[in-house]
Amino acid sequence: MPRPIRAMARTIGCLAAVAVLAACGSAEGITPPAPTEPTAVRKRPDQPPADAAEAALRTDRARQGAGTLVSGGPAAPYNYAPTALLDGGRYRIWWCSQLPDVGVPGDDVLTASADSVRGPFPDGTAVLHGSGAGFDAVHTCDPSVIRVNGVYYMYYTGAAGDGALVNSIGLAVSADGVNWQRRPDPVVPASMDKQRANTYGVGQPSVLHLDGWFYLMFTDTTGQAANTAGAGQFVLRSPDPAFGSAVQALTPNGFQDVPSTKAKRSLSVANAYSADWMWVDAMNAFAIAHEVDGKGTVISFWDKDFTTHPYQDVVLAGRWKEGPGLVRRADGHAPASPEDPCGRVPLDVVRATSDDGPGPTDLRLFGVDIANADGCKVLATADGVAMPSSDRMIVMVFGDRLVKIERRSVSAEIAVKVLDQPVPGLDSLPVVTVIRAGTPAVHAPDRSYAFVLDGKLWPVGAGAVTANSSPVSEISDADWDGRPKSGDLSAFRGN
Numbered sequence: 001m002p003r004p005i006r007a008m009a010r011t012i013g014c015l016a017a018v019a020v021l022a023a024c025g026s027a028e029g030i031t032p033p034a035p036t037e038p039t040a041v042r043k044r045p046d047q048p049p050a051d052a053a054e055a056a057l058r059t060d061r062a063r064q065g066a067g068t069l070v071s072g073g074p075a076a077p078y079n080y081a082p083t084a085l086l087d088g089g090r091y092r093i094w095w096c097s098q099l100p101d102v103g104v105p106g107d108d109v110l111t112a113s114a115d116s117v118r119g120p121f122p123d124g125t126a127v128l129h130g131s132g133a134g135f136d137a138v139h140t141c142d143p144s145v146i147r148v149n150g151v152y153y154m155y156y157t158g159a160a161g162d163g164a165l166v167n168s169i170g171l172a173v174s175a176d177g178v179n180w181q182r183r184p185d186p187v188v189p190a191s192m193d194k195q196r197a198n199t200y201g202v203g204q205p206s207v208l209h210l211d212g213w214f215y216l217m218f219t220d221t222t223g224q225a226a227n228t229a230g231a232g233q234f235v236l237r238s239p240d241p242a243f244g245s246a247v248q249a250l251t252p253n254g255f256q257d258v259p260s261t262k263a264k265r266s267l268s269v270a271n272a273y274s275a276d277w278m279w280v281d282a283m284n285a286f287a288i289a290h291e292v293d294g295k296g297t298v299i300s301f302w303d304k305d306f307t308t309h310p311y312q313d314v315v316l317a318g319r320w321k322e323g324p325g326l327v328r329r330a331d332g333h334a335p336a337s338p339e340d341p342c343g344r345v346p347l348d349v350v351r352a353t354s355d356d357g358p359g360p361t362d363l364r365l366f367g368v369d370i371a372n373a374d375g376c377k378v379l380a381t382a383d384g385v386a387m388p389s390s391d392r393m394i395v396m397v398f399g400d401r402l403v404k405i406e407r408r409s410v411s412a413e414i415a416v417k418v419l420d421q422p423v424p425g426l427d428s429l430p431v432v433t434v435i436r437a438g439t440p441a442v443h444a445p446d447r448s449y450a451f452v453l454d455g456k457l458w459p460v461g462a463g464a465v466t467a468n469s470s471p472v473s474e475i476s477d478a479d480w481d482g483r484p485k486s487g488d489l490s491a492f493r494g495n
Contacts, residue, residue, distance in 0.1 A: 035491045041254050053308040056371045064318060065118055065365030069350060071376040072097040072110050073123035078359030079110075080311050081142045081204070082325035083272065084117075086335045086494035087462075088448075089115045091327070092177060093350065094154070095363065096141040097124065104130035106138035109156060111178065117327055117348060118365060127128075128172060130154065131212050135160055135168050135186045144206045144276070145177065147330040148214075149485040150448050150459045152177045155201030155216060158186060164199035165190055171242055173363060175446055175477065187243045188236065188261040190222045204323065206276045211399050213237045217288070219273050223265025232268035233275050233288065235306075236261055239383030250306060269306060275325025278333040281383040282345055285310050287334065289324045289349055297324045297349050297366065311451070316349055316368055319426025322360035324349035327367075331491040336384070336416035337369070343377035344369050376417070379425045384492035386415035387422040393434075394418065398487055401432040410435060413464035416492050433458070433486070440455025441470040444480035448490055456486040461495030 040050035071079045071095050073308060092113040098306040102108055103126070110124030132139040138157025143156045151173055158170040168186035191200040204219040215237045221230030235250040236243060236258075248255040249263045272290035280287050287299045293299045297316040318325075327348040329335045337344035337435055350366035352360035375381040377399060386396040386405065394411040395402045405411040409417050433453045440452045441460075449465045449472070450457035457480070 022175075023468075027119040039268070041307070042252055043254075043305070043307055044369050047307065050307065051165070051309050053310055054312045055310060057311050057314055057370050059314060059368045060371050061367075061369040062317075063348075063365075063367045067364070069093075069119055069363050069365050070095070070112050070121040070124060071361070072099055072126075072364060075100055076110070076124070076361075078352075078355075078361045079124075079363050080322040080360035082350045082363055083144045083206075083276070084325050084327045084350050085145060085325065085330050086117075086149070087147060087177070087330045089495055090115055091386060093121065093124075093325070093363075094127070094143040094145050094177075095124070095350075096143065097126075099126050102126040102129055104132050104138055105160075106130040107141040109140050109143045109154070122351050125178075125179050127225065128154070128182070131182065134184060136170050137161065138183070140170070142274070146207050146209055146328075146332045147177070147488075147491070148209050148241070149457075149488045150450070150480070150490075151175065151179075151241075153207065153214075154180060155205040155207050156188070157205070165201040165222070167201040167203040169202060169205045169216075173241075175481070183242060187217060188216070189382075191220055191224070191262055191265050192222050193224035194222055194226070196221055196226070196228070196230045200230065204274045208277060208279055208328070210279050210331075210333075212239055214241050214243070215279075216238070216243065217269070217275065217277050219275075223268070225266055225268040227268075227271055231271050231273050232265070233270040233272055233290075234265040234267070236263075251468075253313070254305060266397070267306070270300065272323075276324055276326045276349075278326050278328045278332055278334050280345055282334070282336075282342060282373040282381050283311065283370075284380045287326070287347070289326050290341060291320050291323055291351070292327060296320060297351060299347060314347060314368065314370065316347065316366045318364075319353045320351045321362075322352040323353045324351040329491050329494050331488065331489070333383075336492070340418040341385070342381075343373055344371060345373045345375075372433055374425060376419065379423060379429065382423050385419060386411040386424070387415070387419040387426065390421070394433070395422075395426065397423075397426075397429070398432065400429060402426075402429045403489070404431050404434040406434070406436045407468060409467040410437075410464050412468050412494060413461060413495070414489050421476070434492045438469050438471070441465045441468075441472045441474050442480065442483075443472050444475050444477045446477050447480040450480070450485075451489070453486065456484045458486050458489050460489040461493065463495060464489070 109128035169188035172180040172182040226232035275290040
């Protein structure tokens with residue numbers, strides 16, 4: 001039975017996070033990079049250190065699930081590297097495991113869903129495995145999944161076998177999160193900037209969608225800015241989910257156009273392996289979760305330009321044996337607190353907590369709430385928040401634009417919160433579309449509902465369509481897929 005990619009990496013030499021963290025144990029969990037290696041974008045020569053702006057965060061409601069949350073059942077020797085979404089009113093998890101008699105013997109991606117983040121989840125079923133040929137012939141592992149405009153995108157580590165520098169990042173797409181079509185070629189190869197004893201290569205992707213960009217964070221032990229042990233997290237972004245065009249890399253001078261995803265890895269945003277991230281709208285910041293020996297999961301924050309840490313780290317204590325998966329909404333943003341979407345941010349992670357030999361396993365849930373987010377005060381922290389406008393309609397902040405909604409009951413089905421008063425600067429944003437009562441909608445057998453506005457589909461939950469008294473036309477999946485899409489309105493509330 002082939003060992004999982006991570007276990008094989010540990011054999012090659014101090015590659016997995018658990019091995020490095022135990023050996024080094026610094027504040028960041030591993031030996032920091034040399035002082036000459038950049039750690040934040042430098043906007044000007046006199047820029048203060050990245051940690052100069054850290055604001056204190058207050059947390060409460062620390063929680064831990066009882067027992068194993070999800071697994072592949074008794075036949076699965078290991079379960080780790082989860083990605084978790086609040087999607088369609090349910091919680092869906094994909095993770096790395098191995099089941100007998102499923103495709104090529106090697107790492108498989110499993111999935112399961114439940115009504116609650118605490119479960120119960122059924123035993124996982126395999127949805128992706130080695131292709132038998134090509135870059136992912138044997139192993140598919142480390143899934144990261146998001147849904148954008150009704151399409152699921154899974155980025156994963158693929159390997160043709162066991163050996164040094166065999167990993168690369170692949171992409172599969174799906175209409176339902178279960179049946180996947182993979183691209184035949186990897187979307188991100190190892191940069192090969194620098195050879196190190198750590199020969200894991202590139203993998204462990206984490207993806208989110210923000211302002212029309214797919215942001216991809218990943219490990220590359222051959223990256224220039226990785227530390228001496230090969231640890232580092234690098235960032236690419238593109239409006240193309242396949243990263244075949246308009247690719248930008250995060251560099252010491254900010255995001256720069258690059259010719260391909262093999263561009264030099266000149267800036268690391270975390271000294272870690274197997275990290276996960278999300279965009280937190282209420283805090284206007286990226287949150288990166290990674291494991292630190294003796295602490296648990298450390299969540300650090302970056303501003304949008306990666307120049308400063310705007311907040312102090314948050315720690316989810318407890319045992320761990322492999323990197324965490326943040327519980328996110330479908331587009332990779334932080335889910336809103338149903339109690340207080342502006343002031344609270346729930347931080348929940350799923351992580352492996354034991355390793356009895358074959359690989360990390362025993363996936364468990366850990367969480368805490370940030371209690372002083374202070375969101376919805378300005379437009380930058382109000383994405384997905386609705387409020388009244390001067391014409392007695394409701395407007396919802398949608399990135400750097402506004403969606404105008406005639407019925408308050410419809411806005412309540414779409415927005416994370418409906419405020420009684422507008423936030424400052426509201427009039428500065430353009431209105432991108434107007435949802436009037438009775439706006440037509442379409443639905444397909446295996447696709448979501450969507451409002452039809454100016455000939456484009458705006459995916460939305462069924463509750464909003466009902467509240468809007470919209471006539472619904474049933475169309476085929478192929479017709480739904482072929483129509484132009486605009487903004488996804490279904491992600492904010494996970495419906």
